[in-house]
Amino acid sequence: MERIDLLINEYLKKQKPKILHDLRVEARRILSNLERNGKIDLGLKFLLKKSSKLRDTDVMIKICKNKEIKKYLKKKRKKLRKKFIEFLKNFKSEIVELENKKEFIDCKKVLSETFLNKDDKTLHKIRIKIKKCRYTNSQFEREFKAIQDYLGKVHDFYNCEKLLIKFDKNPKNAIKNKKKFIKKAEKERIKLLNLIP
Known part of the structure; x- marks a missing residue:
């Protein structure tokens, strides 16, 4: 969780798409290994859910070349980023046992x-x-x-x-x-x- 905390702090300071990507990768890595042991981190699961549309928007800004679409996406990103930053300021890890152990x-x-x-x-x-x-x-x-x-x-x-x-x-x-x-x-x-x- 130390790396998650570092990435959250870094994202709060710089708000760079690459840091968000790294944060999501690390969260998935931890969740996959927890799931393997019949556990889950509800905080990380929620972090992925809360950041999903923001990450998609970051990517779309890079690959969609149309100016009208880029303008729309940048406006959307601004709103999504604001909500996600509020979420990150109150982020808490919460590891629990899975009720239905996933195969x-x-x-x-x-x-x-x-x-x-x-x-x-x-x-x-x-x-x-x-x-x-x-x-x-x-x-x-x-x-x-x-x-x-x-x-x-x-x-x-x-x-x-x-x-x-x-x-x-x-x-x-x-x-x-x-x-x-x-x-x-x-x-x-x-x-x-x-x-x-």
């Missing part, structure tokens, strides 16, 4: 099906499972991270596509990029599936 994720099973024919929401759910696999399988962390990153790009371009449609703009490039990253994730999935015993 440990079978990472080989997660990798057993192709990504190519999945819809956007299913791919996002798979990405969440891949993250847990990454944080609990140190020997394959780099490989899981590659898949996670590609599926993250898929999700980012899906969100960009939705925004472009909302603003009556052509989503062609967002769709093209999304498909490109699905193919890259699929290539990594096949490689890793052959490595896992």
Whole structure:
């Protein structure tokens, strides 16, 4: 929890998207390992929930090139950031036993099906499972991270596509990029599936 406290303090001072990303990664790492032992940190779980839209907005500002959309996103980020900072000022860790011990994720099973024919929401759910696999399988962390990153790009371009449609703009490039990253994730999935015993 020491690293979480450091990252919270750093974010409160600088409010940089990279620090928020690092804070969320560390929170997920801790939660994955707690879950493996039948526990959960309610504070960290809430931190992830409270920061999710802010993180998505930070990413969308980077990848959506349309000026009108960027302006909309920056205004949205300002409001989300203000709420999140208030939450962080009162953050408390609270580790409790899970009532229904979740079954440990079978990472080989997660990798057993192709990504190519999945819809956007299913791919996002798979990405969440891949993250847990990454944080609990140190020997394959780099490989899981590659898949996670590609599926993250898929999700980012899906969100960009939705925004472009909302603003009556052509989503062609967002769709093209999304498909490109699905193919890259699929290539990594096949490689890793052959490595896992």
